[in-house]
Amino acid sequence: MYQQKIYNLFKEAGAIMEGHYLYTSGKHGSHYIQCAQVLKSPYYTEILVKELTKKLTGEYDLVIGPAVGGITLSYEIAKHYNVFGLFTEREDGVMKLRRGFEIPKGAKVLVVEDVVTTGGSVKEVIDVVEDAGGEVKDIAVLVDRCKDIKKSKLSDYKDKYHALLKLDLEAYEPDDCPLCEKYGRPIKPGSR
Numbered sequence: 788m789y790q791q792k793i794y795n796l797f798k799e800a801g802a803i804m805e806g807h808y809l810y811t812s813g814k815h816g817s818h819y820i821q822c823a824q825v826l827k828s829p830y831y832t833e834i835l836v837k838e839l840t841k842k843l844t845g846e847y848d849l850v851i852g853p854a855v856g857g858i859t860l861s862y863e864i865a866k867h868y869n870v871f872g873l874f875t876e877r878e879d880g881v882m883k884l885r886r887g888f889e890i891p892k893g894a895k896v897l898v899v900e901d902v903v904t905t906g907g908s909v910k911e912v913i914d915v916v917e918d919a920g921g922e923v924k925d926i927a928v929l930v931d932r933c934k935d936i937k938k939s940k941l942s943d944y945k946d947k948y949h950a951l952l953k954l955d956l957e958a959y960e961p962d963d964c965p966l967c968e969k970y971g972r973p974i975k976p977g978s979r
């Protein structure tokens with residue numbers, strides 16, 4: 788019931804897109820969760836942050852997420868905890884901390900993300916945090932599309948992983964994609 792309510796909110800916000808999409812992982816699929824459609828709305832964002840933070844019990848020194856999808860969420864969750872909200876970004880394909888952002892050694896960090904599919908982007912953020920000497924206390928995501936966190940790139944962090952909405956959506960290897968024949972080239976809504 789709770790999951791249905793959250794799903795309805797995403798639907799109402801126009802964030803559940805149907806068509807033929809190319810994901811960050813290189814796979815194709817029929818649905819794209821465009822979190823920017825919910826995060827553009829202070830009204831929806833406040834509800835989502837309230838619900839997501841209910842799942843978290845830790846105390847954090849800072850919040851961090853990957854650009855672009857994690858920027859607004861990082862800021863809004865940081866506001867909830869009254870700490871800094873940072874973001875990482877890719878430079879020549881490598882996830883980095885830029886813009887003078889710093890992670891103090893020993894800082895208790897909450898990593899946030901809009902959508903997790905393979906967990907690759909979140910893992911890159913975790914590596915940045917740990918390389919700087921920070922400690923990842925929790926990972927909080929709005930939408931979990933990965934079928935099994937234990938088989939994802941976040942398997943080592945499964946006990947720290949909290950998702951608001953879990954969606955079981957197919958993703959196909961390009962060569963096996965049944966949508967290509969029908970729709971032609973997929974649309975790539977993400978920045979990669």
Ligand SMILES: O=P(O)(O)OC[C@H]1O[C@H](OP(=O)(O)OP(=O)(O)O)[C@H](O)[C@@H]1O
Pocket residue numbers: 810811812853854855856857900901902903904905906907908909976977978979
């Ligand atoms: O779990 P993963 O397989 O890493 O996929 C999820 C990532 O893909 C999307 O970002 P993307 O890098 O496409 O770009 P954007 O946020 O900059 O649009 C999304 O915002 C996640 O960051």
Ligand SMILES: O=C(O)c1cc(=O)[nH]c(=O)[nH]1
Pocket residue numbers: 809810811812818819820821822856901902903904905932977
């Ligand atoms: O895997 C992705 O790239 C992805 C899927 C999705 O539904 N939404 C999104 O923002 N990214």
